[in-house]
Every structure is written in C-alpha cells, then in structure tokens.
Amino acid sequence: MVLNKFILLLISSPLLSFVAEGICVPRNVSNPEATGPAFVLGPALSFPSSAPVQAPLHPTDPSPSPQASSPSPAVSPTKSISILPPPSNNYALTKICGLTDHPAECIATIAPFLTGKTDPISVLKLGMQALHKKFEEATAVATKLNKDPSSSAVVKDSLDTCLESFDSGMSDLNDALIAISSHDIGKLSTMLSATITYPDTCEEAFAEQSGLDSPMKEMDRKLTTLASINLAISASLHWS
Numbered sequence: 001m002v003l004n005k006f007i008l009l010l011i012s013s014p015l016l017s018f019v020a021e022g023i024c025v026p027r028n029v030s031n032p033e034a035t036g037p038a039f040v041l042g043p044a045l046s047f048p049s050s051a052p053v054q055a056p057l058h059p060t061d062p063s064p065s066p067q068a069s070s071p072s073p074a075v076s077p078t079k080s081i082s083i084l085p086p087p088s089n090n091y092a093l094t095k096i097c098g099l100t101d102h103p104a105e106c107i108a109t110i111a112p113f114l115t116g117k118t119d120p121i122s123v124l125k126l127g128m129q130a131l132h133k134k135f136e137e138a139t140a141v142a143t144k145l146n147k148d149p150s151s152s153a154v155v156k157d158s159l160d161t162c163l164e165s166f167d168s169g170m171s172d173l174n175d176a177l178i179a180i181s182s183h184d185i186g187k188l189s190t191m192l193s194a195t196i197t198y199p200d201t202c203e204e205a206f207a208e209q210s211g212l213d214s215p216m217k218e219m220d221r222k223l224t225t226l227a228s229i230n231l232a233i234s235a236s237l238h239w240s
C-alpha cells in the first residue's frame with residue numbers, strides 16, 4: 001500500500017511541475033503570439049540624394065550669386081541736360097530770338113550764358129560776345145593754316161584777307177559795345193551790319209581763285225549766322 005502511494009507521487013511530480021510553469025508566468029515576459037512580431041521602422045522618406053549630406057565646403061570656383069547671375073535691369077536712356085534757361089526766362093528769350101532768322105541757333109548760343117534779367121540789350125550783348133569769340137577762333141584757324149608749309153601761296157594770300165576781315169570784325173564789335181552804352185542806335189546798326197560782311201569777304205577771297213576751295217567755309221558760315229542774329233536783335237531796340 002505504501003509502495004503504491006510512492007509510485008503515484010513520482011508520476012504526478014512532472015505533471016505538477018509542468019502545470020506550475022504554465023501558471024506561474026513571469027509578469028515581465030510578454031507573449032510573442034499575443035503582441036505579434038516587432039515593427040521595424042524603415043528609412044525616413046526624403047528626396048533622393050546622390051551623396052550623403054555633409055557640411056558645406058568652400059568651393060574653389062564659387063558660382064555666381066542669384067543677384068550676379070540674374071539679368072541686369074534695363075538701363076533707361078540718359079536724360080539730356082537742357083541748355084535752356086529757367087522757365088521764367090525761357091519765354092522772354094524765345095520771344096527775342098524769334099525776331100531773328102535763326103531762332104534755334106540764337107537760343108542755343110545765348111541760353112547757356114543768360115543769368116538774371118532777360119531783355120533785348122542783355123541778349124544782344126551776349127550775342128556780341130559770342131560773335132567776338134567766334135572771330136577769335138576763326139583767326140586762330142586761319143593763322144595756323146597760313147603758317148602751314150603745305151599751304152600754297154594762293155591759299156596764304158586768301159587767308160591774309162580773312163585775317164584782316166576777322167580783325168576788323170572784332171574791332172567793330174568793340175565799337176558797337178560803346179554805341180550801346182551811349183544809346184547810339186545809328187552807330188550800333190552800322191557796326192553790326194559791317195560784321196556780316198567780313199565772313200563774305202573771306203569767302204570771296206577764295207572764290208576769286210579758280211578751283212580753290214575755302215578751308216574757312218564752315219567757320220565763315222557760323223560767323224555770318226551770329227552776326228545776323230545780333231543785327232536782328234538790335235533792330236528791336238528803341239531809345240528815346
């Protein structure tokens with residue numbers, strides 16, 4: 001009887017051990033079948049990159065910045081600077097120059113030097129100064145040509161006539177300035193009328209020589225224009 005109980009105890013021990021293992025499951029052990037396989041995150045989504053991201057290096061040949069590579073804005077035309085006097089004087093000068101046969105040339109000649117009051121006498125004096133300066137320029141050109149060894153004797157003779165005429169023109173302008181101071185309208189008209197003839201005298205000296213072109217033609221044309229402007233303005237003066 002005792003032997004049978006001992007045998008029964010030996011048989012039941014493994015069963016009890018198995019049951020105990022099934023019941024006494026540690027709390028920290030998870031059931032693989034209950035939780036399923038662990039979910040492993042894949043690489044983060046991103047735009048494809050041909051190389052790993054590295055700290056930027058200073059390029060040996062830097063590419064132009066967006067500002068440098070962008071096309072430059074169109075350059076607006078340079079505004080031209082007007083040579084006309086202020087608006088307050090513009091009308092008066094235009095009116096005075098309108099009395100001449102060359103109003104545009106009159107304004108272009110007088111405007112850069114016109115300051116203060118605008119009246120016929122002031123404009124006339126500036127015109128006379130411009131003509132005097134042009135006579136000086138013509139004298140310098142004629143003198144240079146006259147001293148040129150390549151100039152023929154005929155050309156030099158004609159240039160001598162031009163030089164005498166230009167000198168007379170400057171002298172008459174000085175007398176015309178005195179006439180303005182003395183309000184001598186007759187003398188002023190005579191002196192200014194004479195200044196128109198001197199460029200013509202220069203051109204005639206070359207025209208008298210067959211086949212000889214005048215090297216002073218353009219200069220004489222400018223002298224004639226200025227002299228004509230002055231004479232026309234002087235005709236508008238009225239002194240009591």
